Amino acid sequence: MDLSFDSSITAKVVKAVAEFDLISDGDRLAIGLSGGKDSTFMLMILKIFKEHFKKDFKLKAVHVDPGFKDSTAAEIKKFCNQLNIDLKIIETKIADYITEADAENPCSKCAHFRKGAIINYLNKNGFNKLAFGHHLDDAVETFLMSIFYSGQLKTLQPKRFLSNSGVEIIRPLIYLRENIIIKEIQKRKIKIKKSSCPYDGNSARSQVRKDFANYFNDQQLFSNLISAMRDSDNRELWPEKEEFQLLKTKMKKYWQ
Numbered sequence: 001m002d003l004s005f006d007s008s009i010t011a012k013v014v015k016a017v018a019e020f021d022l023i024s025d026g027d028r029l030a031i032g033l034s035g036g037k038d039s040t041f042m043l044m045i046l047k048i049f050k051e052h053f054k055k056d057f058k059l060k061a062v063h064v065d066p067g068f069k070d071s072t073a074a075e076i077k078k079f080c081n082q083l084n085i086d087l088k089i090i091e092t093k094i095a096d097y098i099t100e101a102d103a104e105n106p107c108s109k110c111a112h113f114r115k116g117a118i119i120n121y122l123n124k125n126g127f128n129k130l131a132f133g134h135h136l137d138d139a140v141e142t143f144l145m146s147i148f149y150s151g152q153l154k155t156l157q158p159k160r161f162l163s164n165s166g167v168e169i170i171r172p173l174i175y176l177r178e179n180i181i182i183k184e185i186q187k188r189k190i191k192i193k194k195s196s197c198p199y200d201g202n203s204a205r206s207q208v209r210k211d212f213a214n215y216f217n218d219q220q221l222f223s224n225l226i227s228a229m230r231d232s233d234n235r236e237l238w239p240e241k242e243e244f245q246l247l248k249t250k251m252k253k254y255w256q
């Protein structure tokens with residue numbers, strides 16, 4: 001597997017890691033691996049960091065199998081073997097529950113149970129961090145969705161400590177655009193098996209994604225939205241930008 005990425009790509013991930021202090025010595029870090037393009041890409045990037053970062057941390061992939069008929073677990077296992085990354089597959093019956101006729105908001109219920117299953121495993125096995133593959137387009141989408149649907153200024157946080165479990169969620173891809181991830185996956189001819197979830201592509205998020213495609217392709221407009229997501233006084237938004245030289249110095253300290 002070709003794990004060499006252009007430095008402009010790794011720099012964006014290291015920028016997030018350094019600015020938000022996402023990975024430290026002694027961390028036991030689990031990667032939430034869905035088998036989709038984003039978490040698959042994150043697995044490759046974190047594998048490089050594991051080998052070349054000064055930080056000494058443990059890395060493991062965790063996949064929750066929701067229990068749909070056509071499971072992707074076998075492909076996921078193969079990919080982790082190729083990268084020599086330890087994998088835990090958590091079998092669940094989430095599919096049965098969310099496909100019941102009266103189940104409302106199946107996507108948020110599924111995400112809720114999935115996160116619960118992972119956190120439970122992490123707690124039992126002494127992991128303190130969980131990485132999700134959300135990227136910059138996800139963050140801006142979330143920002144717009146919370147304005148439109150709940151009238152609140154909120155977005156995905158680069159990290160969030162869950163005090164009831166002691167686990168910290170981290171999002172190392174938060175500065176990376178989705179089109180970059182897609183290109184890197186296609187370049188390596190990595191086959192991403194389509195999800196067998198019957199709700200895939202039908203969520204409110206998928207609709208927002210389609211509605212905003214033109215705006216998201218406009219660099220200036222997209223970068224204005226990112227600026228609007230920063231406000232150090234609102235903990236649901238991102239802090240103000242860090243001073244460039246200071247951040248550059250921090251980033252250098254991660255590489256061996």
Ligand SMILES: Nc1ncnc2c1ncn2[C@@H]1O[C@H](COP(=O)(O)OP(=O)(O)OP(=O)(O)O)[C@@H](O)[C@H]1O
Nearest residue numbers: 032033034036037038039062063064131132133134
């Ligand atoms: N079944 C799963 N098992 C473990 N982690 C998961 C699973 N599904 C999702 N995740 C984690 O949650 C993140 C966000 O999930 P979401 O369903 O929004 O997927 P996504 O944005 O399409 O990402 P991906 O391309 O990785 O599937 C994923 O990037 C991944 O890190």
